[in-house]
Amino acid sequence: MEPMLCPNCKTNRTRFNLIEQRPVAVKLHPQTGEIEQEYTNDSLDPFHLPYRGPSYRVQCAACGLIENQEMFIKHAQHFSDMK
Template structure:
């Protein structure tokens, strides 16, 4: 987080943000009850279970509440100095 941010929605906030660290927990659920049958934390869930490929961090604007990928705030901050 060494780049300046700017909110692409409100376009004025450059200083108040919430950094959201996304924690992935792969599980297998019972289709009827929704209960966790298996927790794959720390083990390989196998070839049928797709790995999470989203961002590790998301950012929320402290003014308007917009939540987006960190790159969106960085790019808008670089282009609107």
């Protein structure tokens, strides 16, 4: 883990929530929204792309902003370079 700084409130460097993202690939019934089928990464059909997003996101525990971890890290790096 690297130092982070919230780009929104610009003061929080210590209190964060790490939000795990666990995607579930599904096929829904178009009228009811019921799950018709769940897929694994090995059994996706040709029209279903696998999830390619981050495994987790970060929430500032002071102001509530939710972003990718890189946003918080880059903001911390930017402000440490200015010192």
